[in-house]
Amino acid sequence: MSEQGDKHIHRTADGRILITVIPGDGIGPECVEATLSILEAAKAPLVYERREAGASVFRKGIESGVPEDTIESVRRTRVVLKGPLETPVGFGEKSANVTLRKLFETYANVRPVREWPNVRTPYSGRGVDLVVVRENVEDLYGGVEHMQTPGVAQTLKLITRKGSEKIARFAFELARAEGRKRVHCATKANIMKFTEGTLKRVFEEVAREYPEVEAQHIIVDNAAHQLVKKPEQFEVLVTTNMNGDILSDLTSGLIGGLGFAPSANIGAEVAIFEAVHGSAPKYAGKDVINPTAVLLSAVMMLRYLELFETAERIENALLCVLEEGKYLTGDVVGYDRGAKTSEYTRAIIGKLGERPKSAIARQYRPIRVPVLSPDPVAVRPSSRRQVGLDVFIESGNTPEILAAHIQNAIAALPFRLKMLSCRGTQVWPATGGITDLVDHYRARFLYTGTGEPSDADFLALLGALSTELRWMHVEKLQEFDGAPGFTKAQGEN
Numbered sequence: 001m002s003e004q005g006d007k008h009i010h011r012t013a014d015g016r017i018l019i020t021v022i023p024g025d026g027i028g029p030e031c032v033e034a035t036l037s038i039l040e041a042a043k044a045p046l047v048y049e050r051r052e053a054g055a056s057v058f059r060k061g062i063e064s065g066v067p068e069d070t071i072e073s074v075r076r077t078r079v080v081l082k083g084p085l086e087t088p089v090g091f092g093e094k095s096a097n098v099t100l101r102k103l104f105e106t107y108a109n110v111r112p113v114r115e116w117p118n119v120r121t122p123y124s125g126r127g128v129d130l131v132v133v134r135e136n137v138e139d140l141y142g143g144v145e146h147m148q149t150p151g152v153a154q155t156l157k158l159i160t161r162k163g164s165e166k167i168a169r170f171a172f173e174l175a176r177a178e179g180r181k182r183v184h185c186a187t188k189a190n191i192m193k194f195t196e197g198t199l200k201r202v203f204e205e206v207a208r209e210y211p212e213v214e215a216q217h218i219i220v221d222n223a224a225h226q227l228v229k230k231p232e233q234f235e236v237l238v239t240t241n242m243n244g245d246i247l248s249d250l251t252s253g254l255i256g257g258l259g260f261a262p263s264a265n266i267g268a269e270v271a272i273f274e275a276v277h278g279s280a281p282k283y284a285g286k287d288v289i290n291p292t293a294v295l296l297s298a299v300m301m302l303r304y305l306e307l308f309e310t311a312e313r314i315e316n317a318l319l320c321v322l323e324e325g326k327y328l329t330g331d332v333v334g335y336d337r338g339a340k341t342s343e344y345t346r347a348i349i350g351k352l353g354e355r356p357k358s359a360i361a362r363q364y365r366p367i368r369v370p371v372l373s374p375d376p377v378a379v380r381p382s383s384r385r386q387v388g389l390d391v392f393i394e395s396g397n398t399p400e401i402l403a404a405h406i407q408n409a410i411a412a413l414p415f416r417l418k419m420l421s422c423r424g425t426q427v428w429p430a431t432g433g434i435t436d437l438v439d440h441y442r443a444r445f446l447y448t449g450t451g452e453p454s455d456a457d458f459l460a461l462l463g464a465l466s467t468e469l470r471w472m473h474v475e476k477l478q479e480f481d482g483a484p485g486f487t488k489a490q491g492e493n
């Protein structure tokens, strides 16, 4: 692990910082232009390189939605301010947003929410002020999906120790940079002991290096419950990708909705700043939307670039406009009464240099972005052993008939059929439970020979099964340091 002081910032000859700006689709260009005019009025020392991504790019036939000159610009500037991107129906298989996040390994998705003056919600007055730190590249969003049988779909949930260490460390570094005292880690480690459990274990290890920050694990479903019941107890909440996706939309709802929800996608090399919201096409070009989420994303960008004074000036101007309550956008006061986006933007510019009366901008320090070596990282146990094989089999037979076929096929081999499961529940030997069946079984084979089974033994097993059955997927059963690297089926002893 190394630390990152300088953030690969590209400066022009006159000392300004070069950033890539992607206006995006739908309401994106309006939000981005409003933001750029405020940045300009605040004299932010930035130079912009405008690039395309999203719907217009998909329509040109570029399947990723991100053209080469945009990738080249991001590679050079390392800092991006972007509007929302659409994947138009019928174009592209992957989202251009996810492509950008993953291409540049922006592993931390940071989504702060706080209460805003005159933005009334059922939580007003409670002092909600928290940040969801969502792991941004692993988990179910790897998009590694297979149809296992014509009627059974599978997606791979991959969580790594390296990815968990980066995100856990990032959450504590963020707490330090923002003077926050508590970090919660929300996982479903009680059910997914290996995947979600990895983040929990690594979080608890990393927490020891940050003794001044209180670290607490919370089961994610309870986190959702607590966020609705008592959100003010949270300061930083670190979680896996899918959990974070859902919880951060929930937290946006606590403070007045998507119009006020900014985000940053931060990696060791590149950072992408964007609103949580999408392109809201029904409002595009109408000059009615709330540009605050993109503006606050730009404020996060200024802090990332350590332009703390400019960030605070803009945040204070925004707070002054909200406190005054004269220019509030339609999402806050209703579209029949709301200020135009352009009026709201001018009002913020007019307040630059003023300080809000009651609301305060938090004090920030530079964040140290954790960097783990980009080289492949291997966790090396002191011992490992193969003990068997799980083979996934497509079969329309009942468990009893399938088990008989399998036992017949492997009679001469040093393996024992330990059990069959269907959708994770043991169905042979029968447990007395009542389980719906589909044509997708897992057959668990334990090695009965001496020592360890070799790959030749496994191939012989698969060869024997292939004579009678259709298999589509295998997993080796391994032990690391004497502990099984596989879970039991529900009902398996």
Ligand code: NAP
Binding pocket: 027, 083, 084, 085, 086, 087, 097, 258, 259, 274, 275, 276, 277, 278, 279, 280, 281, 289, 290, 291, 292, 293, 331
């Ligand atoms: P959305 O664009 O976020 O809009 C959902 C609703 O949120 C809007 O109808 C509006 O609510 C409100 N809203 C969002 N932004 C607002 C703003 N700035 N000011 C005021 N109200 C705002 O979500 P969507 O309709 O599900 O998605 C539309 C497209 O955006 C899709 O193609 C999606 O894939 C894409 N998308 C992109 C990103 C991204 O680029 N990061 C993120 C999310 C979605 P009311 O209708 O209640 O007024």
